[in-house]
Amino acid sequence: MESAIEFPDFFTVKFNNHAKIDEKEPFVLYSITVHTNFSCYHIYKRYSDFSKLNDRIMAIKSEAENSTHHDCFKNLPAFHGSSLYYWNLDEGFIQERKGQLEKYSQSLLQFYHKFSDRNHHKNVMFKKCKVKSYKKYSMNSVKEQIVSGTTHLDLDSSSDTDEGETFQNYEKNQHQEIKILDTINEFFSVSEIFNIETTMTIKIQRAFRSSKFNSGLRKLKKSVYSCLGYTCKIDQLPEELLLNIFTYLEKADLYKASQCCTYFKELSFHRCLWGRCKIVNQKKDFPIGKYLPKFLSKLDQLKVLDLSFCMSLDEKNIKALSPHVFTGNLKELYLDGCEKINDNALTALMGGDPNHLVADAGNPHLGASLKLRRIPTSYFLRKExxxxxxxxxxxxxxxxGVMKLEKLKYLKTLNLLGCVSVKDDSIKHLNNKSDTIETLNLGGTGITSECIYYIVTEGAITLKNVNIVGCKKLKNSDIELLKTSGFNVTGGEDVFRFNLLPEPFSGLKKITQSVLKTRSTLSIFRVYKYLAKRLINELKYFPTEIAESCLDHDEFIKAINLEIHCHGVALEPQLQLKEVNEKFCNGSQALLTLYYRNKNEEVKFSKIDKELTKFPPKPPTWIPDKLCYFCCNCEKEFSFFSRVHHCRACGKCFCSACSMNKIILPQYGYTTEVRVCISCYCRYSSSGSQEIPRQSSGRNGNSIIFDGAVLISPSGQNLGENESHRIM
Amino acid sequence: MSTMVKLISQEGEIIEVDQETVMLSVLIKSMIDDSGTEEDIPLPNVSKSILEKVLEFCKHIKEHPLQEIEKPLKSANLRDIIPEWYDDFVDVEQETLFEVILAANYLDIKPLLELACAKVATMVKGKSVLDVRKTFNIENDLTPEEEAQILEENKWAEEAIQ
Known part of the structure; x- marks a missing residue:
């Protein structure tokens, strides 16, 4: 392609971002946007490129020393030489250097513009010169030029020389000028990208990716590939595209692909391709122990691992699995029909440290503090x-063996179909320990009526589905019991569908009622404990109406208090209290009433209490009258004769006797004396020594007595699950 | 009447298309959202021939929606999975196909990217290692030791893992 075309006589540059390229000698690559009168594109330069450019210009300049035009080179900008910190990859330094380079480039281009203008004015050859074109930077032609080594200028000797100057003469004089223009032009044109070696492109891509400059990356990638001259091959596709292709392949094909070349080998074991994996092996003598560890070490992101009928899997080689059990990535593990798995094997499988999760939780600080406090892991860690x-x-x-499974804190489904040796004890134990289990498949196990009774009365509250197909020791009455208690029972004479816990809280009343009818007092507390737990987590969505309906159940209040308390101690105090505080303000106001009804436990809750009263400038929200049934201090029931009064300092409800004091509260904007409750009066008034009158009421008899010594041991350690059960 | 948008290919040629058609490309969509349809949209990374092919796809998919292609592929023949037109569309030379992938990635056109990637996957599916190398002209840069090691490790896996 040949066409008459001018040099771009207009250039502007803008430095965008940069990436650190991790080579043997690491360097920084700057992404620069160049606008010309033709087009806009990106170039990628490192410091040494600029340095070389400067060297070349200086060389040309020294050549021109003797020519008549040498004075015009005076305007060339000075270049910042490299300093002592040549390998400094510090962000601040890079920014500074970036600024210097940008300034340098801009002044260089000013020189260029001035120069080309002058030449233009003189009506010299720029008009006439023929460039073996890189018309609008068509990549192919540019590449041709570079390859063939042609210069950009192909002078047309037939050009007019109006000013009487012979062309040759002019060329001689202007030679250096043109050279400089040419150099600058070349530097800022796209052609420079060819200097980046092909093997480098991937590294550059990665660097730009890791620095999150996606748009820059996209452009770079594209320009790199187009510069490769469109001989695009599959192994030159960017990583993510090739991975995308690989996602369409089956595992066997991936294995084959891994044998093609190193790039494929790397990619075909990429974590995103191996979410689910089934290993089929039915030979008894297959040395799975030899391969499994290596295989698993490659695939740390496995979500589903199916090792069904691996007859050779025994207590020795199952150890390879144990690190994966607690990493949080593995969600489903199938070990169906592995004959050699016995109790020892399960012990080995559970041999990992469940607290490993804590340390692994991503935030090392959080991990450390949690470990220190030894809180039940199920509370705050990532739910994995x-x-x-x-x-x-x-x-x-x-x-x-089954008892060991208590370490799996997120277990929802446990299949023990046909495990004939499993008896009551282990199922009871699991039920007692688990907060999450939903489905128990107990078909063919040796469980008895006693176990069913336990499940119904004291079993895990999350449990919904029970399969008891072929449990010979069970009687019809047991199945009836399960059904009437609201379980999905499979394997009885019939399949009943009765959802125990429908979606979030709809039908909660129904549950409460049905539980009241069929379960013992202890199991009611379990229900409440569960609700309270959810309530703390989902407070904003907890309907006031239901909270109100729970008001009549003292057990529920106990559970809530326990939960709040556990939370209060377990999380970082500042963060946590703020959270509880917010939740109580934004969430259901009824809970405040619930909470304060049991306020007798002043000592233990004083911390939370203090936070709750620390409402910033605006006065605290008043608890709506209709939700206040009792005075928060003396627990006297409100009636027509004993009206509700609100404390201006804390917003809670009190009877007139408990809120007779008045003080000014400047922090809430009350400049005159306003009604406050007794405890706020003590807190805010200067005297502060007044004793809080306590009146016992009949209702207090039922409220739970928290034993401070158990809940918070002096060392600040929180109660574990065991203790909380004991309190119940 | 729908608005027309001017796209400028790598060669600098202007292609005028219906705005609705090109809105499939997330890149162009965001550019239009930013600066409106008045301004030309430079696509310096897409050559004219590829751009035309991409636009052909965009036009077709508007009238004949393409279902998402299931992963992993059920068959090594795309025709069994998707309408014939789409199979014919990607039944092109490898170079063009890769360019289409790059262009689809650059322009952010998900269905086209998926289609082209699936097509490449069919070229790998069920083939032997040698075939794959030959098809894509891949240089074997593994040392014999490495190769032997992979073979050893993978032999059981090829049989056992699904």
């Missing part, structure tokens, strides 16, 4: 861990 464990037909598992 094995959710499904299938041990169907593992006939060698006994009670002690």
């Amino acid at each position: 861990g094995i959710e499904l464990l299938s041990l169907n037909e593992c006939r060698n598992i006994h009670c002690s």
